[in-house]
Amino acid sequence: MAEGSGRRRGRPGYDLESLLQVAAKLFYERGYDGTSMDELARRLGITKAAIYHHVSGKEDLLRMSVDRALDGLFAVATEAEQMPGAAIDKLEHLVRGSVRVLCTRLPFVTLLLRVRGNTEVERAVLGRRRAFDRIVAKLVAQAEADGDLRPDVDPAMTARLLFGMVNSLIEWYQPRRASDDRALADAIAKVAFDGIRVPR
Amino acid sequence: MAEGSGRRRGRPGYDLESLLQVAAKLFYERGYDGTSMDELARRLGITKAAIYHHVSGKEDLLRMSVDRALDGLFAVATEAEQMPGAAIDKLEHLVRGSVRVLCTRLPFVTLLLRVRGNTEVERAVLGRRRAFDRIVAKLVAQAEADGDLRPDVDPAMTARLLFGMVNSLIEWYQPRRASDDRALADAIAKVAFDGIRVPR
Known part of the structure; x- marks a missing residue:
């Protein structure tokens, strides 16, 4: 825009x-x-x-900067919502796509995740961020209703921990080749959906 | 101290x-x-x-503040290293204990995770933080060598994602009752070790 x-x-x-x-x-x-x-x-x-x-x-600078992040995240969310299949697969698509957005728009996502609501423009940013979180929460709730997500963890917490892991990328990610970003998205999806433990 | x-x-x-x-x-x-x-x-x-x-x-204020966090984390790490059993169980103990430290010493852990190395005292803090990360990395490597951690994700990334999830707590945790903190540690351990997906 x-x-x-x-x-x-x-x-x-x-x-x-x-x-x-x-x-x-x-x-x-x-x-x-x-x-x-x-x-x-x-x-x-x-x-x-x-x-x-x-x-x-x-204000314009802030809005444009975080829009770089938010527009990317919402594009992925729309893709996920519109793809055919089960909610858990849409959720996995959303996680992989979000990792891609973090990798390619790192300074903007980093800023987005640090915005606090001290001014009107910041509160508008937080509003868009919450709208994204609601899409995640809806997919998590659907996947849980489908019996695809563990029932012993509250869906709101599942959503927070899932994106807590994704967003932690900003602390250590170093831009690399696009193929490495794909491997990173794979690793995060595996760990988040199936855990780090080998089942015995 | x-x-x-x-x-x-x-x-x-x-x-x-x-x-x-x-x-x-x-x-x-x-x-x-x-x-x-x-x-x-x-x-x-x-x-x-x-x-x-x-x-x-x-400098004294910074050192004492982050020591509140680091002393707690190192106490848990020492417990984990000294307990009998497999590395994966020690790692789980470390994750649960770290959640407890985050919950009970939130402002100090939040500060610790934001310290950058601009001054000598900050660099000393980062040095202690890296020493903690090395304990995590050692346990992850041992657990992987034992065949208890998924071999298809690099151990260094496993360690980062695991604590990325734990540390994301600082973004949304609200202090509650100690029993809720235990439930939170359970939820995080389940999600991190076994994933959010129900195996089919």
Whole structure:
């Protein structure tokens, strides 16, 4: 959506994507509240005017940055909901796709996971994040109703632990080849769905 | 260890534990680098002198706070290493015990997991954290050598995902009754070791 807004005009220096990556990193490190446009301009080594060439302000930067993450996650969620098959298979598709989004949009997902609701734009972000969590919760509940998920763990907790494991990627993931990302998604799906223990 | 250092003299106002909890929360929110003793005094509503009654300075506050977390985790790791039985059972003991430490020392573990190595005291903290991770990695490698862990996921990744799930608690855990914490440790152990899927 941001690319379609006519703001990306190929100005020399930073393009919109690089600008958003640096902004996301700074918001993550300092907090959105604690980061000024002056600081961002200093970090980028450009003028504030050059930033305003791309975006209307700090809120715009936050919204565009987390939308990079959220749009990716919602695209995967829509795929999962629309695919044929059992809820547990849709859930596995969602987990694998989410790992892919984390790997390819790491700074944006990292920022998304650190947003707290101190300002209106942050609260809007949290609202979208909760909407994604509701899709996960619905699939988990359906899979449990189908008898495909262990009944001895509360579905809300199952959903939290599943995405707790997925999201923990941001702590240690190092961008690598796309084929490695696929192997990572496989490993996470195996561990999450079938556990680390060899059944005896 | 801090309690034994003679600094806790029952002065009215904040005791050492409450002081450390507030400091841990502030360091977490603002970053250790970005937090001054002045700010901490303001947040506590006491004078800096009252803080220096308990601790020698900011480094002392960080070290004591994360030691609350690390001492708990190392105590559990030592228990796990010394118990009789297979490595996989020791690993499960370590996971359950770590959940208990997270639940009972939440602000300190939260801070520990956010420490970056910008200063010498932070780097020392990361060193202790890595020593804990090595204990986990050793138990995972032993359990895999015993044939008790799935061989199709790299042991280093197994260790990361396992504690990724455990540590994700800090995002949503709300302190409750101790019996609920035990149920939580059970749920996490089940999900981590045996997966969320019902075998067919």
